[in-house]
Amino acid sequence: MKFKIVSKGDKQSNEIKSRIKQYLTDFDLEYDKEEPDLVISVGGDGTFLEAFHRYVHRLDCTAFIGVHTGHLGFYADWVPDEVEKLVIDIAKTPFQVVEYPLLEVIIRPESGTGEDRFLALNETAIKTAEGSVVFDVEIKGEHFETFRGDGLCVSTPSGSTAYNKALGGGIIHPSLEAIQLTEMASINNRVFRTIGSPLILPKHHTCLLNPKVNGSFLIAIDHFTQNYTNVKSIQCRVAEEKIRFARYRPFPFWNRVRDSFVSEEDMKV
Ligand code: NAP
Numbered sequence: 430m431k432f433k434i435v436s437k438g439d440k441q442s443n444e445i446k447s448r449i450k451q452y453l454t455d456f457d458l459e460y461d462k463e464e465p466d467l468v469i470s471v472g473g474d475g476t477f478l479e480a481f482h483r484y485v486h487r488l489d490c491t492a493f494i495g496v497h498t499g500h501l502g503f504y505a506d507w508v509p510d511e512v513e514k515l516v517i518d519i520a521k522t523p524f525q526v527v528e529y530p531l532l533e534v535i536i537r538p539e540s541g542t543g544e545d546r547f548l549a550l551n552e553t554a555i556k557t558a559e560g561s562v563v564f565d566v567e568i569k570g571e572h573f574e575t576f577r578g579d580g581l582c583v584s585t586p587s588g589s590t591a592y593n594k595a596l597g598g599g600i601i602h603p604s605l606e607a608i609q610l611t612e613m614a615s616i617n618n619r620v621f622r623t624i625g626s627p628l629i630l631p632k633h634h635t636c637l638l639n640p641k642v643n644g645s646f647l648i649a650i651d652h653f654t655q656n657y658t659n660v661k662s663i664q665c666r667v668a669e670e671k672i673r674f675a676r677y678r679p680f681p682f683w684n685r686v687r688d689s690f691v692s693e694e695d696m697k698v
Pocket of ligand 1: 472473474475476478499500501502503504551552587588589590591592593595650651652
């Protein structure tokens, strides 16, 4: 099996990266930056996002696993003390694959034919540096509402614990193939009216955001933000592709949610 390790770059993560690399090469596994079967992220969820985007072009043949060197992560769920066990598992046991849904984002320009297509593991967040955004929101080909406000966030189930949660969105189990649309400070008055609740769309229900005013947008795909001008539409839906996690032991999603957001003591009451 060929592997690659992506480190956050701090001293502890680099040290763990060197240890894992040494152990796995001692077990005759091959370090391959170009075509790894397994990508091991060492750092936090931010590092995991980085690793995902580096290998997003080969999701069908690369699986991911994360070791966290900070607090417990949603994607990085192995602790440094478990590194020896993890290495032996990787060297000796074929991993099980757990798949999570991804978000497909297509940004189409007003003129010209080129369009940009992205896959997001957490979300896309659409804002502007120029006041508020105004979008006609279309769901499954029908006009739904005209949104005016700070911005909109469209997230995956596994991204529902990230930016989406801070915006008041619900937490969705990643076995559900869905995307969630959450508002950022919508303006509600006699002219503009929005639903005000997060919307959860199933697979194949496409959400299309059509800017009402030709402006420039700051469009974030996970940790990476780009400025776009001349945008005709932003299309979001559940992607055909999925991320594949290498699983060597169970760590249920709701346990990760509990351990990250609810204290142990609260759970015992
Ligand atoms: P960052 O601003 O340095 O860190 C964002 C925080 O979100 C980190 O603590 C990160 O965990 C955590 N995180 C990332 N994915 C998560 C997930 N799926 N569930 C729970 N927590 C998660 O940015 P970054 O490290 O480059 O990560 C980019 C992400 O930041 C975006 O995808 C977005 O979800 C999130 N974000 C959140 C807010 C907010 O909550 N108000 C605002 C903007 C962006 P680690 O510390 O383990 O890396």
